[in-house]
Amino acid sequence: MARVIGGIGASHAPSMEHIYDAGDEVRRSDEWEPLFGPFSEVAKWLEELQPDRLVVIYNDHMDEFFLNAYPTFALGVAETYPVADEGFGARPFPPLPGDAKLGWHVARSLVADEFDITICQELEVDHGVISPLPMVDFSEGDGGWKIPIVPLAVNVILHPLPSPLRCWKLGQALRRAILSYPEDLGVVVVGTGGLSHQLTGPQFGRVTPDWDQEFMRLLADDPERLTTYKYEDLIKLGGTESVEVVNWLAMRGSLPPDAKAVVQAYYAHRIMGYGLQTFAVDGR
Amino acid sequence: MELTRHPELPQEYLDRLEAVQPKNLPPELDLFDEQTATRGRRLNKAAYSLKDAEQRELFARDEDAWMDQFGLTDEEKDLMRRRDWIGLWRNGMTIYVMVKLSGVTGTALPEIGKQMRESGGGHG
Numbered sequence: 094m095a096r097v098i099g100g101i102g103a104s105h106a107p108s109m110e111h112i113y114d115a116g117d118e119v120r121r122s123d124e125w126e127p128l129f130g131p132f133s134e135v136a137k138w139l140e141e142l143q144p145d146r147l148v149v150i151y152n153d154h155m156d157e158f159f160l161n162a163y164p165t166f167a168l169g170v171a172e173t174y175p176v177a178d179e180g181f182g183a184r185p186f187p188p189l190p191g192d193a194k195l196g197w198h199v200a201r202s203l204v205a206d207e208f209d210i211t212i213c214q215e216l217e218v219d220h221g222v223i224s225p226l227p228m229v230d231f232s233e234g235d236g237g238w239k240i241p242i243v244p245l246a247v248n249v250i251l252h253p254l255p256s257p258l259r260c261w262k263l264g265q266a267l268r269r270a271i272l273s274y275p276e277d278l279g280v281v282v283v284g285t286g287g288l289s290h291q292l293t294g295p296q297f298g299r300v301t302p303d304w305d306q307e308f309m310r311l312l313a314d315d316p317e318r319l320t321t322y323k324y325e326d327l328i329k330l331g332g333t334e335s336v337e338v339v340n341w342l343a344m345r346g347s348l349p350p351d352a353k354a355v356v357q358a359y360y361a362h363r364i365m366g367y368g369l370q371t372f373a374v375d376g377r
Numbered sequence: 378m379e380l381t382r383h384p385e386l387p388q389e390y391l392d393r394l395e396a397v398q399p400k401n402l403p404p405e406l407d408l409f410d411e412q413t414a415t416r417g418r419r420l421n422k423a424a425y426s427l428k429d430a431e432q433r434e435l436f437a438r439d440e441d442a443w444m445d446q447f448g449l450t451d452e453e454k455d456l457m458r459r460r461d462w463i464g465l466w467r468n469g470m471t472i473y474v475m476v477k478l479s480g481v482t483g484t485a486l487p488e489i490g491k492q493m494r495e496s497g498g499g500h501g
Contacts, residue, residue, distance in 0.1 A: 107476070107486075155473040155474055160414060160421055160425075178428050178429075178430070179428065179476070179477065180427045180433075180476065180477030180479075180480045180481075181480045182430070251409055251410070251414060252398065252399065252408050252409060253397045253398065253410070256396075292472045292486075293466055293472050293493065294406065294407060294463070294466065294493055295405045295463075295493060295494055295496060296406065297489075297490035297493040298494065325399035325401060325402055328402060328408075329402070329406065332406075333406050333407070333408065334472065364486075364487070364490065
Protein backbone atom coordinates (compact mmCIF):
# COMPACT_ATOMS: atom_id res chain seq x y z
CA MET A 94 0.00 0.00 0.00
CA ALA A 95 1.11 3.52 -0.70
CA ARG A 96 1.87 6.03 2.03
CA VAL A 97 2.05 9.82 2.28
CA ILE A 98 5.56 10.37 3.63
CA GLY A 99 5.90 14.14 3.47
CA GLY A 100 4.72 17.45 2.10
CA ILE A 101 6.28 20.50 0.47
CA GLY A 102 4.85 23.96 -0.02
CA ALA A 103 6.84 26.10 -2.45
CA SER A 104 6.36 29.30 -4.36
CA HIS A 105 6.41 29.18 -8.14
CA ALA A 106 7.43 32.09 -10.35
CA PRO A 107 9.11 32.79 -13.70
CA SER A 108 11.79 34.68 -11.75
CA MET A 109 12.81 31.41 -10.08
CA GLU A 110 13.29 29.91 -13.55
CA HIS A 111 15.42 32.82 -14.75
CA ILE A 112 17.69 32.59 -11.73
CA TYR A 113 17.95 28.80 -11.91
CA ASP A 114 18.77 28.94 -15.62
CA ALA A 115 21.39 31.64 -15.03
CA GLY A 116 23.53 29.03 -13.25
CA ASP A 117 25.16 28.33 -9.93
CA GLU A 118 26.95 31.63 -9.50
CA VAL A 119 23.73 33.66 -9.72
CA ARG A 120 21.84 31.15 -7.59
CA ARG A 121 24.44 31.51 -4.86
CA SER A 122 24.72 35.28 -5.06
CA ASP A 123 23.83 37.33 -2.00
CA GLU A 124 20.65 38.37 -3.74
CA TRP A 125 19.33 34.87 -4.40
CA GLU A 126 20.97 32.67 -1.74
CA PRO A 127 18.07 33.36 0.68
CA LEU A 128 15.77 31.67 -1.86
CA PHE A 129 18.02 28.99 -3.31
CA GLY A 130 19.83 28.01 -0.09
CA PRO A 131 16.67 26.62 1.53
CA PHE A 132 15.79 24.78 -1.68
CA SER A 133 19.12 22.93 -1.41
CA GLU A 134 18.15 21.91 2.11
CA VAL A 135 14.88 20.53 0.78
CA ALA A 136 16.69 18.67 -1.99
CA LYS A 137 18.86 17.04 0.67
CA TRP A 138 15.84 16.18 2.83
CA LEU A 139 14.13 14.65 -0.19
CA GLU A 140 17.21 12.59 -1.01
CA GLU A 141 17.13 11.09 2.47
CA LEU A 142 13.39 10.54 2.34
CA GLN A 143 13.59 8.84 -1.08
CA PRO A 144 9.99 9.25 -2.20
CA ASP A 145 8.85 7.06 -5.08
CA ARG A 146 6.33 9.61 -6.42
CA LEU A 147 5.47 13.28 -6.14
CA VAL A 148 1.88 14.46 -6.46
CA VAL A 149 2.18 18.10 -7.51
CA ILE A 150 -0.82 20.33 -6.77
CA TYR A 151 -0.31 23.48 -8.83
CA ASN A 152 -2.03 25.87 -11.14
CA ASP A 153 -1.57 26.34 -14.84
CA HIS A 154 -1.09 29.89 -16.18
CA MET A 155 -2.92 29.53 -19.49
CA ASP A 156 -0.16 27.38 -20.89
CA GLU A 157 -2.09 24.10 -21.10
CA PHE A 158 -5.62 25.23 -20.30
CA PHE A 159 -7.29 28.26 -21.83
CA LEU A 160 -10.57 30.10 -21.38
CA ASN A 161 -12.33 28.12 -24.11
CA ALA A 162 -12.60 25.34 -21.50
CA TYR A 163 -11.03 26.05 -18.14
CA PRO A 164 -11.13 23.10 -15.73
CA THR A 165 -11.70 23.63 -12.01
CA PHE A 166 -9.62 20.57 -11.10
CA ALA A 167 -7.57 18.63 -13.67
CA LEU A 168 -5.50 15.51 -13.10
CA GLY A 169 -2.69 14.09 -15.21
CA VAL A 170 -2.85 10.39 -16.12
CA ALA A 171 0.09 10.42 -18.54
CA GLU A 172 3.46 8.65 -18.58
CA THR A 173 5.29 11.89 -19.43
CA TYR A 174 4.62 15.60 -19.06
CA PRO A 175 6.37 17.86 -21.59
CA VAL A 176 7.38 21.37 -20.62
CA ALA A 177 5.02 24.05 -22.01
CA ASP A 178 6.05 26.98 -24.20
CA GLU A 179 4.81 29.93 -22.14
CA GLY A 180 5.40 32.44 -24.92
CA PHE A 181 9.20 32.55 -24.94
CA GLY A 182 10.03 29.05 -26.14
CA ALA A 183 9.98 26.06 -23.77
CA ARG A 184 12.79 25.69 -21.22
CA PRO A 185 15.21 22.95 -22.30
CA PHE A 186 14.16 20.31 -19.82
CA PRO A 187 13.29 16.76 -20.85
CA PRO A 188 9.64 15.79 -20.29
CA LEU A 189 8.91 14.93 -16.67
CA PRO A 190 8.26 11.27 -15.99
CA GLY A 191 4.72 10.44 -14.87
CA ASP A 192 2.87 7.45 -13.46
CA ALA A 193 -0.29 6.88 -15.49
CA LYS A 194 -1.38 3.92 -13.38
CA LEU A 195 -1.28 5.89 -10.15
CA GLY A 196 -2.92 8.82 -11.95
CA TRP A 197 -5.89 6.69 -13.05
CA HIS A 198 -6.26 5.30 -9.54
CA VAL A 199 -6.29 8.81 -8.10
CA ALA A 200 -8.88 9.77 -10.74
CA ARG A 201 -11.18 6.91 -9.71
CA SER A 202 -10.72 7.62 -6.02
CA LEU A 203 -11.38 11.36 -6.40
CA VAL A 204 -14.54 10.67 -8.41
CA ALA A 205 -15.65 8.18 -5.73
CA ASP A 206 -15.19 11.10 -3.33
CA GLU A 207 -17.31 13.37 -5.55
CA PHE A 208 -14.38 15.36 -6.91
CA ASP A 209 -15.26 15.14 -10.60
CA ILE A 210 -11.94 16.16 -12.06
CA THR A 211 -10.99 16.71 -15.68
CA ILE A 212 -8.84 13.73 -16.71
CA CYS A 213 -5.81 14.55 -18.88
CA GLN A 214 -3.98 11.92 -20.92
CA GLU A 215 -1.82 14.71 -22.29
CA LEU A 216 -0.67 17.65 -20.25
CA GLU A 217 2.10 20.18 -20.73
CA VAL A 218 3.31 21.58 -17.43
CA ASP A 219 4.33 25.20 -16.97
CA HIS A 220 6.19 27.14 -14.29
CA GLY A 221 3.53 26.08 -11.79
CA VAL A 222 5.41 22.77 -11.77
CA ILE A 223 8.82 23.39 -13.24
CA SER A 224 9.89 26.54 -11.46
CA PRO A 225 10.31 24.85 -8.06
CA LEU A 226 10.81 21.24 -9.17
CA PRO A 227 14.31 21.38 -10.70
CA MET A 228 15.59 22.80 -7.43
CA VAL A 229 14.64 19.67 -5.54
CA ASP A 230 14.52 16.91 -8.13
CA PHE A 231 16.77 17.47 -11.12
CA SER A 232 20.38 16.49 -11.77
CA GLU A 233 22.15 18.30 -14.54
CA GLY A 234 24.05 16.13 -16.97
CA ASP A 235 22.77 12.60 -17.49
CA GLY A 236 20.74 12.34 -14.30
CA GLY A 237 17.67 14.33 -15.30
CA TRP A 238 14.42 14.02 -13.40
CA LYS A 239 14.44 11.43 -10.64
CA ILE A 240 10.91 11.07 -9.27
CA PRO A 241 7.80 10.42 -11.39
CA ILE A 242 4.98 12.89 -10.78
CA VAL A 243 1.21 13.03 -10.85
CA PRO A 244 0.13 16.63 -11.54
CA LEU A 245 -3.13 18.00 -10.15
CA ALA A 246 -4.14 21.44 -11.39
CA VAL A 247 -6.48 23.78 -9.52
CA ASN A 248 -8.25 26.77 -11.04
CA VAL A 249 -7.05 29.81 -9.12
CA ILE A 250 -7.34 32.16 -12.10
CA LEU A 251 -10.91 32.40 -13.41
CA HIS A 252 -13.51 33.15 -10.75
CA PRO A 253 -15.57 31.41 -9.44
CA LEU A 254 -12.68 29.46 -7.87
CA PRO A 255 -13.08 26.33 -5.75
CA SER A 256 -13.22 27.56 -2.15
CA PRO A 257 -10.28 27.21 0.25
CA LEU A 258 -12.39 24.67 2.17
CA ARG A 259 -12.96 22.69 -1.04
CA CYS A 260 -9.23 22.66 -1.73
CA TRP A 261 -8.55 21.40 1.80
CA LYS A 262 -11.08 18.61 1.23
CA LEU A 263 -9.44 17.84 -2.11
CA GLY A 264 -6.21 17.23 -0.20
CA GLN A 265 -8.02 14.93 2.21
CA ALA A 266 -9.51 13.02 -0.73
CA LEU A 267 -6.07 12.80 -2.33
CA ARG A 268 -4.81 11.25 0.90
CA ARG A 269 -7.47 8.53 0.70
CA ALA A 270 -6.52 7.94 -2.94
CA ILE A 271 -2.88 7.40 -2.01
CA LEU A 272 -3.62 5.22 1.03
CA SER A 273 -5.87 2.93 -1.03
CA TYR A 274 -3.28 2.38 -3.78
CA PRO A 275 -2.03 -1.22 -3.60
CA GLU A 276 1.61 -0.63 -4.62
CA ASP A 277 4.15 0.00 -1.90
CA LEU A 278 5.05 3.60 -2.74
CA GLY A 279 6.17 6.51 -0.61
CA VAL A 280 4.50 9.67 -1.87
CA VAL A 281 5.41 13.28 -1.15
CA VAL A 282 2.68 15.81 -1.90
CA VAL A 283 3.79 19.19 -3.21
CA GLY A 284 1.67 22.35 -3.32
CA THR A 285 3.01 25.27 -5.32
CA GLY A 286 2.25 28.97 -5.70
CA GLY A 287 2.14 32.24 -3.78
CA LEU A 288 2.93 33.65 -1.43
CA SER A 289 1.96 37.34 -1.58
CA HIS A 290 2.14 39.04 -4.95
CA GLN A 291 0.04 41.55 -6.86
CA LEU A 292 0.69 41.61 -10.59
CA THR A 293 -2.17 43.75 -11.83
CA GLY A 294 -3.25 47.35 -11.48
CA PRO A 295 -1.83 50.30 -9.57
CA GLN A 296 -0.77 48.09 -6.64
CA PHE A 297 1.55 46.04 -8.86
CA GLY A 298 4.45 44.73 -6.80
CA ARG A 299 2.77 44.82 -3.39
CA VAL A 300 4.24 42.18 -1.07
CA THR A 301 2.95 41.50 2.45
CA PRO A 302 5.56 39.58 4.50
CA ASP A 303 3.60 39.67 7.79
CA TRP A 304 0.65 37.87 6.24
CA ASP A 305 2.89 35.39 4.41
CA GLN A 306 4.57 34.37 7.66
CA GLU A 307 1.21 34.15 9.40
CA PHE A 308 -0.04 31.95 6.56
CA MET A 309 2.89 29.56 6.98
CA ARG A 310 2.39 29.48 10.74
CA LEU A 311 -1.31 28.69 10.35
CA LEU A 312 -0.60 26.07 7.71
CA ALA A 313 1.69 24.29 10.17
CA ASP A 314 -0.27 24.72 13.41
CA ASP A 315 -3.90 25.38 12.58
CA PRO A 316 -4.55 24.64 8.89
CA GLU A 317 -8.31 24.25 9.31
CA ARG A 318 -8.49 27.88 10.33
CA LEU A 319 -7.30 28.76 6.81
CA THR A 320 -10.35 26.98 5.38
CA THR A 321 -12.52 29.71 6.90
CA TYR A 322 -10.83 32.44 4.85
CA LYS A 323 -12.75 33.77 1.88
CA TYR A 324 -11.08 34.76 -1.37
CA GLU A 325 -11.76 38.41 -0.66
CA ASP A 326 -9.73 37.99 2.56
CA LEU A 327 -6.86 36.25 0.80
CA ILE A 328 -6.83 38.87 -1.99
CA LYS A 329 -6.78 41.78 0.45
CA LEU A 330 -4.10 40.12 2.58
CA GLY A 331 -1.76 38.86 -0.14
CA GLY A 332 -2.84 40.23 -3.53
CA THR A 333 -5.05 39.12 -6.40
CA GLU A 334 -2.63 36.49 -7.68
CA SER A 335 -1.66 35.23 -4.19
CA VAL A 336 -4.76 33.03 -4.01
CA GLU A 337 -2.54 30.25 -5.36
CA VAL A 338 -1.86 29.49 -1.69
CA VAL A 339 -4.92 27.22 -1.75
CA ASN A 340 -2.60 24.73 -3.50
CA TRP A 341 -0.58 24.66 -0.27
CA LEU A 342 -3.77 24.19 1.70
CA ALA A 343 -4.70 21.17 -0.45
CA MET A 344 -1.21 19.74 0.12
CA ARG A 345 -1.62 20.20 3.89
CA GLY A 346 -5.00 18.47 3.74
CA SER A 347 -3.29 15.35 2.40
CA LEU A 348 -1.03 15.12 5.48
CA PRO A 349 -1.86 13.88 8.96
CA PRO A 350 -2.86 16.73 11.32
CA ASP A 351 0.29 16.23 13.41
CA ALA A 352 2.71 16.55 10.47
CA LYS A 353 5.62 18.73 11.57
CA ALA A 354 7.02 21.68 9.64
CA VAL A 355 10.77 21.12 9.11
CA VAL A 356 12.32 23.55 6.64
CA GLN A 357 10.59 26.91 6.88
CA ALA A 358 12.06 29.67 4.76
CA TYR A 359 10.70 32.99 3.62
CA TYR A 360 12.22 35.72 1.46
CA ALA A 361 10.35 38.84 0.38
CA HIS A 362 12.18 40.18 -2.63
CA ARG A 363 11.23 42.49 -5.47
CA ILE A 364 7.62 41.63 -6.38
CA MET A 365 7.25 38.26 -4.61
CA GLY A 366 6.95 36.82 -1.17
CA TYR A 367 8.84 33.54 -1.73
CA GLY A 368 7.92 30.79 0.71
CA LEU A 369 9.20 27.27 1.23
CA GLN A 370 7.94 24.83 3.84
CA THR A 371 8.35 21.11 4.23
CA PHE A 372 6.33 18.77 6.42
CA ALA A 373 7.61 15.57 7.96
CA VAL A 374 5.34 12.65 8.72
CA ASP A 375 6.13 10.12 11.49
CA GLY A 376 9.19 12.12 12.56
CA ARG A 377 11.05 11.68 9.26
CA MET B 378 -27.23 40.30 -8.88
CA GLU B 379 -30.30 39.89 -6.64
CA LEU B 380 -30.77 36.17 -6.01
CA THR B 381 -34.15 34.47 -6.07
CA ARG B 382 -35.22 33.47 -2.58
CA HIS B 383 -37.31 30.49 -3.56
CA PRO B 384 -38.92 28.77 -0.53
CA GLU B 385 -37.14 25.51 -1.42
CA LEU B 386 -33.74 27.16 -0.96
CA PRO B 387 -32.29 26.98 2.55
CA GLN B 388 -30.47 30.01 3.92
CA GLU B 389 -27.30 27.94 4.24
CA TYR B 390 -27.30 27.42 0.46
CA LEU B 391 -27.96 31.09 -0.25
CA ASP B 392 -25.07 32.05 2.02
CA ARG B 393 -22.75 29.68 0.19
CA LEU B 394 -23.86 30.99 -3.18
CA GLU B 395 -23.39 34.55 -2.00
CA ALA B 396 -19.86 33.77 -0.75
CA VAL B 397 -18.58 32.41 -4.08
CA GLN B 398 -18.12 35.84 -5.60
CA PRO B 399 -15.51 37.92 -3.74
CA LYS B 400 -17.06 41.21 -2.66
CA ASN B 401 -16.12 44.61 -1.36
CA LEU B 402 -12.70 44.62 -2.94
CA PRO B 403 -11.08 47.96 -3.65
CA PRO B 404 -11.14 48.64 -7.41
CA GLU B 405 -7.38 48.28 -7.75
CA LEU B 406 -7.72 44.64 -6.70
CA ASP B 407 -10.06 43.75 -9.54
CA LEU B 408 -10.77 40.11 -10.31
CA PHE B 409 -10.70 37.97 -13.40
CA ASP B 410 -14.33 36.88 -13.42
CA GLU B 411 -17.53 37.00 -15.49
CA GLN B 412 -17.22 40.70 -16.22
CA THR B 413 -13.51 40.83 -16.95
CA ALA B 414 -13.42 37.55 -18.85
CA THR B 415 -16.36 38.69 -20.99
CA ARG B 416 -14.81 42.07 -21.67
CA GLY B 417 -11.42 40.54 -22.44
CA ARG B 418 -12.42 37.70 -24.75
CA ARG B 419 -10.77 39.02 -27.91
CA LEU B 420 -7.68 40.40 -26.19
CA ASN B 421 -7.08 37.23 -24.21
CA LYS B 422 -7.43 35.04 -27.26
CA ALA B 423 -4.98 37.24 -29.14
CA ALA B 424 -2.30 37.24 -26.44
CA TYR B 425 -2.76 33.53 -25.74
CA SER B 426 -1.91 32.78 -29.39
CA LEU B 427 1.67 33.86 -28.67
CA LYS B 428 2.36 30.48 -27.07
CA ASP B 429 2.84 29.43 -30.67
CA ALA B 430 6.21 30.33 -32.26
CA GLU B 431 4.55 30.97 -35.65
CA GLN B 432 2.25 33.55 -34.09
CA ARG B 433 5.25 35.21 -32.47
CA GLU B 434 6.94 35.42 -35.86
CA LEU B 435 3.83 36.94 -37.42
CA PHE B 436 3.63 39.46 -34.57
CA ALA B 437 7.22 40.50 -35.20
CA ARG B 438 6.73 40.69 -38.98
CA ASP B 439 3.33 42.37 -39.21
CA GLU B 440 1.61 43.26 -35.97
CA ASP B 441 -1.56 44.50 -37.70
CA ALA B 442 -1.95 41.24 -39.62
CA TRP B 443 -1.47 39.40 -36.34
CA MET B 444 -4.20 41.50 -34.68
CA ASP B 445 -6.60 41.08 -37.60
CA GLN B 446 -6.93 37.38 -36.80
CA PHE B 447 -8.79 38.05 -33.57
CA GLY B 448 -11.38 40.66 -34.53
CA LEU B 449 -10.04 43.21 -32.07
CA THR B 450 -11.93 46.50 -31.85
CA ASP B 451 -10.18 49.71 -32.91
CA GLU B 452 -9.83 50.66 -29.24
CA GLU B 453 -8.21 47.31 -28.44
CA LYS B 454 -5.83 47.61 -31.38
CA ASP B 455 -4.89 51.08 -30.24
CA LEU B 456 -4.16 49.89 -26.69
CA MET B 457 -2.06 47.12 -28.12
CA ARG B 458 -0.08 49.44 -30.41
CA ARG B 459 0.55 51.88 -27.59
CA ARG B 460 1.63 49.08 -25.22
CA ASP B 461 -0.90 50.51 -22.78
CA TRP B 462 -0.66 47.74 -20.22
CA ILE B 463 -3.05 49.16 -17.67
CA GLY B 464 -5.49 49.92 -20.48
CA LEU B 465 -5.26 46.34 -21.69
CA TRP B 466 -5.80 45.11 -18.14
CA ARG B 467 -8.83 47.37 -17.70
CA ASN B 468 -10.19 45.97 -20.94
CA GLY B 469 -10.06 42.48 -19.53
CA MET B 470 -6.65 41.11 -20.47
CA THR B 471 -5.39 38.80 -17.74
CA ILE B 472 -1.83 39.05 -16.54
CA TYR B 473 -1.32 35.39 -17.45
CA VAL B 474 -1.58 36.12 -21.15
CA MET B 475 -0.13 39.62 -20.86
CA VAL B 476 3.21 38.07 -19.94
CA LYS B 477 3.17 36.29 -23.31
CA LEU B 478 3.12 39.78 -24.88
CA SER B 479 6.05 40.81 -22.74
CA GLY B 480 8.30 38.51 -24.76
CA VAL B 481 7.32 39.65 -28.26
CA THR B 482 7.28 43.32 -27.31
CA GLY B 483 10.54 43.16 -25.38
CA THR B 484 8.87 44.54 -22.24
CA ALA B 485 10.04 42.93 -19.03
CA LEU B 486 7.37 42.30 -16.39
CA PRO B 487 8.80 44.98 -14.03
CA GLU B 488 8.36 47.56 -16.81
CA ILE B 489 4.74 46.51 -17.26
CA GLY B 490 4.38 46.81 -13.50
CA LYS B 491 5.98 50.25 -13.39
CA GLN B 492 3.46 51.53 -15.92
CA MET B 493 0.58 49.99 -13.99
CA ARG B 494 1.71 51.53 -10.71
CA GLU B 495 2.26 54.95 -12.20
CA SER B 496 -1.13 55.00 -13.87
CA GLY B 497 -2.69 55.47 -10.40
CA GLY B 498 -6.39 55.44 -9.74
CA GLY B 499 -8.83 52.59 -9.77
CA HIS B 500 -10.84 50.92 -12.43
CA GLY B 501 -11.38 52.93 -15.62
